[in-house]
Amino acid sequence: MAHVTFPLTSLSDLDALTRDLPQVDAVAQDAARDRQNALTKPPGSLGRLEELAVFMAGWQQQAMPQIDMAQALVFAGNHGICAQGVNPFPQEVTAQMVQNFKAGGAAINQLCRTNDAQLSVIDLDLDRPTADFTQGPAMTEADCVAALNAGAAALHPAASVLILGEMGIGNSTVAAALTAAVFGGAVQDWVGRGTGSDDEGLRRKVDAITRGLARHAATPQDGASILMTLGGREQAAICGAVLAARQRRIPVILDGFICTASVAPLFALAPAALDHCLIGHLSVEPGHKRLLDAIGKTAVLDFDMRLGEGSGAALALGILRSALACHSGMATFAEAGVADG
Template identity: 50%
Template sequence: MSTSLTGLPFDDFRSLLARLPGPDEVAVGKVRHRDRQLTKPAGSLGELEGYVEWLAAWQGKAPPRVDRPLVAVFAGNHGITAKGVSAFPASVTQQMVENFTAGGAAINQICVAFDFGLKVFDLALHLPTPDITEADAFDEAGCAATMAFGMEAVAGGMDLLVIGEMGIGNTTVAAAIYHALYGGTAEDWVGRGTGVDDEGLARKRAAVAAAVARIGDARKDPLEVLRRIGGREIAAMAGAILAARFEQVPVIIDGFVATAAATILHAMAPGALDHCLIGHISAEHAHREAVRRLGKRPVLDLGMRLGEGSGAAMAAAVVKGAAAIHAGMATFTQAGVAEKGA
């Protein structure tokens, strides 16, 4: 974004969500016109054709291109890990961030394979947010500043943004957000995350139920849900998704945790995610229901549950391929191929 965001209060985020820019229908029309001339039967590339239209709508250009895609991984730590909700200690978050930096993680290999940029954002890993069963994750200023940090991360001329995360304990936080926004029981939204055993799963369910019960009627306000039971990486992802809308950057969102960040925006403005695709359906069981509530269809369903943007990055490879096909194919006239009925 072009102006300083570090001092934005919640009301300013509400104002941004009330004036979201819409799609570029002219660019979509140009894509459809070109598609009718390409050397293939109409509709023969299926959903790939829709992805090209989606890119054009939100980049505002035709043909759209994916030349500078960026995978942004936001990393945060959570005090809720003290409740034994994860199979791994909180120290693993920092260790994995170091692994990203060294090029040793799955997301590094995906980015190399498909020529994607990668940035990893360390959100004060040395200072976990409080245990959300006992205290709020942020005060309003801290939550707004973290969202603003995510907004400022959308810079540098990218043409496609892939949103991912890293944070031990954050499937618990994400489940609490879903439970607060969508109701039901904690059991409806809590899965095994990184692989907790039955006792760990019981602790995780109890923690989610306690966190949501603690905030009471605050669950009616999505920003208050984020402030009180969210996490730094989740707030930053929400900010990045919002900023991308204003910067004409389409977004592909990763799995269970990244989608939780998106639900905050969707709960405030149902059209807030029109510029977004859900990259894949996580093996975390409640993700499918969350995506259904967003009115989305995932690009991929591969049984993945790694996080770190990996599923969304694989989906971005599909979208990049769709754009390349559309831009590079010859028309019937260029190829000297007779059109149907000619």
């Protein structure tokens, strides 16, 4: 298989790339577990903090992983599906929120500052929404590839961990469409209230997704075509950033339902493509737990959050930092002169 890297030239590159990715370093993981078992605590007593340290060790290929630089990326896009009345807010809110991010006034700004992450906000052709997927493909192949490449290009090569978030009026409908296309089941089981849809708004979401799935049923249902026909630019950019991070062995913290749904097409192409990803938090959007069960992951936090914009992922960064502080800073039984067993 020919090695594929960014920038991609076609969606066929996406399929090849997902099947040619670095794997976790099991030797480094074993060394990290050995250290955990030697620290001044009963084995396993720090629970998931221990698991997180071992996870980081495997991707950083060292028994004592560390976070020198945490990068946070928020991608923003607009969606043609809003023409179906699926959101109570106008699309102008996307650009307004992007300005709020850039001015430092959003939740993600405070959480990145508190947890020491360098935040960048990338708006993707906000004046040119994707197409309405009930009428045709959401993106052309060229637009989809361009967004994938934009996401990959935004990654800082020196990042120790990547936090991902999104912003886009209408993208909870896009997320539900992506997950329904990849994993099947009743459309209504994937649909939530998003930014505040009422019962009639939920009905419009379900109807739009159902019609979109029917329109594109004849399209080859691989992850790349699902992303192009039903996704948005920010979803494609998230996929690009996730894959670029994997090529550099940089662990990723995904945010809630929309962010996790964005990478569902990658899971469809190759489930192992998400092995380097953590889920920051469990969203109260009803599709998120169903999605995590489908991809075999458990969120770091469950704080009843549903804001998006990377907020849950940035909050989970603090937990990850704590896990590594215990892993590297605690004394072993031998160092502390404490009897072991």
